[in-house]
Each structure stands twice: as C-alpha cells, then as structure tokens.
Amino acid sequence: MQVSMTINGADVSHDVEPRTLLVHFIREDAGLTGTNIGCDSSSCGACTIHVNGEAVKSCTMLAVQADGQDVTTIEGLADGETLHPMQQAFHECHALQCGYCTPGMVMAAVSLLDEVPDPTEAEVREGLEGNLCRCTGYHNIVAAVLQAAGGAR
Amino acid sequence: MIPVAFEYELATSAEHALSLLAEHGDEAKLLAGGHSLLPLMKYRLATPAVVVDIGRLTDLSYVREDGDVLAIGALTRHRDVETSDLVRSQVGLLAAATSKVGDPQVRHRGTLGGALAHGDPASDLPAAIIALGGSMVIQGPSGSREVPVDDFFTGFLETAIGEDELLTEVRIPKAPEATWSFQKFNRRAQDWAIVGAAVMVDGDRCGVGLVNMDSRPVRAGGVEAAIASGASAADAAASAADGLEPPSDLNAGVDYRCHLARVLTRRGLEEAGR
Numbered sequence: 001m002q003v004s005m006t007i008n009g010a011d012v013s014h015d016v017e018p019r020t021l022l023v024h025f026i027r028e029d030a031g032l033t034g035t036n037i038g039c040d041s042s043s044c045g046a047c048t049i050h051v052n053g054e055a056v057k058s059c060t061m062l063a064v065q066a067d068g069q070d071v072t073t074i075e076g077l078a079d080g081e082t083l084h085p086m087q088q089a090f091h092e093c094h095a096l097q098c099g100y101c102t103p104g105m106v107m108a109a110v111s112l113l114d115e116v117p118d119p120t121e122a123e124v125r126e127g128l129e130g131n132l133c134r135c136t137g138y139h140n141i142v143a144a145v146l147q148a149a150g151g152a153r
Numbered sequence: 154m155i156p157v158a159f160e161y162e163l164a165t166s167a168e169h170a171l172s173l174l175a176e177h178g179d180e181a182k183l184l185a186g187g188h189s190l191l192p193l194m195k196y197r198l199a200t201p202a203v204v205v206d207i208g209r210l211t212d213l214s215y216v217r218e219d220g221d222v223l224a225i226g227a228l229t230r231h232r233d234v235e236t237s238d239l240v241r242s243q244v245g246l247l248a249a250a251t252s253k254v255g256d257p258q259v260r261h262r263g264t265l266g267g268a269l270a271h272g273d274p275a276s277d278l279p280a281a282i283i284a285l286g287g288s289m290v291i292q293g294p295s296g297s298r299e300v301p302v303d304d305f306f307t308g309f310l311e312t313a314i315g316e317d318e319l320l321t322e323v324r325i326p327k328a329p330e331a332t333w334s335f336q337k338f339n340r341r342a343q344d345w346a347i348v349g350a351a352v353m354v355d356g357d358r359c360g361v362g363l364v365n366m367d368s369r370p371v372r373a374g375g376v377e378a379a380i381a382s383g384a385s386a387a388d389a390a391a392s393a394a395d396g397l398e399p400p401s402d403l404n405a406g407v408d409y410r411c412h413l414a415r416v417l418t419r420r421g422l423e424e425a426g427r
Contacts, residue, residue: 001161018161018204019194040154042192043343045258054232054261060191061262064161065184065208108258115257129342130256 003063007032008076016063023047025063026073034074034103038132045131048104048111049073055111057130074103077110086110086148095144097135105131109145118149156194160203167292167319170207174317175294177203183319184208185228185267188259213266213321216240223327227266227320232257234265244325246333246353250281253335256343266320269305272312272369274400277337279306279370280351282323283362284333289313290322299324306369331355334424336417337364340404347404348413350393352421357381361421366399366414376418386427390419 003020004013007030014029026049027033035058038046042060049058050072077084083091086106096102105128112119112127119127124145125138133141162181164170174181182201184190185208193199207213213228216237223243225234234240235251254260254268254277268278269289279302288301291314300313307313314320337349349364350373359380361373375396379389394411401407 017158019156019158021155021195024155041195042188042255042259045256048258051261055258056261057258060188060195060259062161062184062187062191064163065187065206111261112257126342127257130258 001064003067005066005069005071007071008073018062018064020063021059022049022061022063022066022071023058025066026058026071029063032073032075036100036103038100038104043132044101044104045108046101046104048107048131050107050111053111053114055108055130072107074107077106084110085151086113086145089144089148089151090141093140093144093147095137095140097133097137101131101133101135105133105141109141109148112145113149119145121146124149154195154197156191157197157200159194159201162203162205164205164207164210167207167210167213167321170205170210170319171292171294171317173203173205174319177205179316181205183270185270186230186262186264187267188255188263189267189271189273207319214264218243218327219324221327222324225265225323225325227270227322228264229266231255231260231263231265231268235260243327243329244285245331246285246335246351247278247281247325249333249335250277250351253277253337259343265323269323270312270314270320272306272308272310274306274309274367274369274371275345275365276370277335277346277349277351277364280349280362280364281335282325283370283372284351284353284360285325285328286358286360287323287325289320290324291315291318292321293318297321303372309368311369328353328355332425334421336421336424338413338417348399348410348417350414350417350421352418352425354380354422354425354427359427361393361418363393363397363414363418366394366410367397368400371397373414373418376422380422380427386419386422389427390415390422393418
C-alpha cells in the first residue's frame with residue numbers, strides 16, 4: 001500500500017507492505033541510515049526518531065501508522081553545517097564511545113528537553129531510561145544533555 | 154524481526170472498527186498504540202490475518218469529569234494520562250503508575266485502553282485500576298456495557314472484551330482526598346515489574362492491586378479487608394500473597410515473588426499513610 005509522510009521536511013512516498021516497520025521505511029525506502037537498529041524489540045532506543053515532534057521507537061511502529069505524519073530523524077537536526085545544540089553538546093562533552101546509540105540518544109534527549117526544559121541530573125537519567133549505551137558511557141551523555149539544557153536557558 | 158504478513162484496515166470511527174471486527178471475526182486484531190501487539194507480532198507470537206488500526210480515533214482520546222467519575226478515553230496515550238492535571242488531582246495513583254510504564258518513547262505511543270485490553274498480569278496499569286476500583290466501557294454491535302474491573306481480567310492475556318467488541322472508556326471514581334503509592338520492583342528502569350503493588354487509601358476505603366503475582370492482574374482482597382478492620386500495615390501486608398500463584402522465571406521464583414508482594418504492599422500502605 002502507498003505510504004506517504006514528511007521526513008526531515010521532505011515528502012517521502014513508497015509502496016510498501018503493511019507489515020513494513022517504520023525504521024525499515026526510513027532506512028531502506030527513504031535511504032536515511034542514520035537511524036540505527038539495535039535490539040529490534042523496543043528496549044534499546046537506538047532507533048529513536050520523532051513523530052510529530054515526540055520521541056518514539058521506530059522499530060515498534062508500522063510505516064502505515066506514520067502515514068501523513070511529520071517524521072524527524074537524526075539527519076534532520078542540523079541546520080546545514082551547523083550542528084543542533086544537542087549534537088554540539090554531545091561533541092563537546094565527548095558523549096559517545098562507539099557511537100551506535102548516539103542517534104537515538106540525541107533524538108531522545110531533544111524530545112526530553114522539549115518536555116522538561118530545565119531538568120535535574122536525575123530527570124535526565126530517568127528521561128533517557130529508554131536508551132541503552134552498551135559502552136556504558138552514560139556519564140558524559142548526561143553531562144551533554146545538561147549542557148544543552150543550560151545553553152537553551 | 155518482521156511480523157507475518159497481514160491485511161491492514163484503518164478504522165475511521167468506533168462504529169467502523171466494530172463493522173470491521175464483525176466482518177473479519179477472530180482473524181482480526183485491534184491496533185491502538187501498538188506497544189503490546191507489535192512486539193508480539195514481531196516475535197510471531199501473534200499472527201493476525203487482519204490488523205484493524207484504531208490509532209487515529211482521536212475522539213476516543215480524552216480525560217473528562219462525569220459527576221463523581223473521571224472518564225478517560227481508551228485511546229488516551231500514557232503521556233497524556235501521566236501529565237493530565239485532572240488525572241493527577243483526582244486519581245493520582247493512575248498518573249504515578251502510568252509514569253512507570255516502559256519509557257518515554259513507549260509512553261508517547263502506548264494507550265491506557267491498549268494496556269488494559271492486553272490483560273497482561275505483568276503490566277502496571279491493571280493493578281492501578283484495580284486499586285482505584287475502576288470500570289471499563291465496552292462497545293459492541295448491540296450497544297455499550299460497563300464492566301467492573303473485578304470482572305474484566307478473566308485470564309492470562311484475556312479480558313471480558315469479546316471478539317466483536319471495542320474498549321472505549323475507562324471510568325474511575327474520583328478520589329481527590331486519597332493517599333496512594335505505586336511500588337514497582339524491577340531490575341532495570343524500563344523493565345516490567347518483577348512484582349508491583351498499587352495502593353490507594355481513601356477514608357475507610359482501601360484498594361490494593363498487585364502486578365505479576367498471578368496469571369492475571371489481581372486484587373489483594375485479604376489486605377484490603379485487614380486494613381478495613383483496623384490492622385496495621387505490617388499485619389495487613391502479611392497476607393498479600395495468600396492464595397496467589399505467581400510465575401517463576403529467571404528474575405524471581407515463587408517464594409521470592411511472594412516475599413516481594415508482602416514487602417511492597419507494606420511499603421505501599423505505609424507510604425499511603427497507613
């Protein structure tokens with residue numbers, strides 16, 4: 001069936017099977033491979049994207065459920081060569097080791113600050129409970145989110 | 154992991170969803186937020202031939218007062234329940250329990266009605282609805298009926314919702330003066346509860362629902378009766394696991410779950426001021 005959505009401001013339309021997961025639509029049909037597949041069971045958060053501005057796990061959503069919706073992936077955050085403040089904070093705080101969780105971590109963190117603009121460290125840790133870093137690099141990830149929140153103040 | 158192929162139908166109204174269910178019978182499954190059904194379909198534990206998507210029925214997403222009752226549309230997302238001023242002020246236990254469901258991403262998609270219709274004994278929300286004494290409005294071909302929570306969960310992943318019916322609303326008696334506690338014991342932040350206890354105390358009324366302590370969501374009736382007759386929290390909680398048959402798995406055996414039920418119930422009662 002024909003599924004159409006806006007991804008990072010661009011209209012994307014493909015004929016897919018109803019069982020196509022949104023993450024596969026993004027990676028294989030839209031060709032945007034910044035969104036990673038980790039656990040594939042809505043635990044790790046590597047596939048986190050925004051649907052209508054809110055963080056969701058794209059491995060646990062059908063592409064048809066996003067039909068007509070506004071999707072943002074990690075590729076849609078930066079403004080040209082200028083990194084999004086959250087990306088900049090991750091860069092400055094060295095908030096990544098292997099980097100596999102990073103796209104999902106950044107997308108979850110941006111959504112978190114939309115909902116809790118001035119979080120405590122505890123709120124950041126709780127707010128990122130849906131994202132796993134197997135390098136266990138949480139310390140600098142939390143620091144980056146706090147720095148990004150501070151920069152927005 | 155990719156689901157088995159299925160036919161997709163987008164419901165445009167509750168009535169349309171009911172007609173699709175009538176047409177496809179037990180081959181169809183309703184899809185709301187998808188955070189219970191889609192994982193099952195990806196593991197191929199559920200293989201519906203037809204998926205009826207009710208996720209766009211926005212008229213079933215609401216929180217409103219109806220006399221002494223707070224009425225919540227079945228398709229209200231966890232995030233909207235969790236942050237609702239009405240839910241927080243009238244049935245605070247539900248807001249607290251909802252904030253412990255999954256993680257923020259899950260709560261952006263999952264719905265109250267979906268979690269209840271799934272009937273999972275390991276889910277947080279059934280226990281909260283049990284403690285609060287809620288009821289479920291179920292719409293079918295011949296109209297609506299209201300089912301009290303004690304008659305709603307009928308077995309493992311089974312509820313009173315018939316194959317041709319749709320859960321439309323959750324009704325909870327307002328309890329603005331109630332004290333409450335939601336105790337969830339798990340290994341990692343986003344995990345299911347190994348055991349959980351939802352406790353509400355409202356004057357003489359005490360409600361206790363337990364998570365993951367039997368094949369279906371259960372009420373700790375013995376604890377409630379003990380509290381009603383004036384027992385202390387510690388004495389009342391001692392009977393929390395009586396008569397229950399909790400699962401045994403890698404996280405906890407039966408004895409340990411029974412121990413957790415007693416401890417969490419006591420902590421819940423104490424936090425709720427008993």
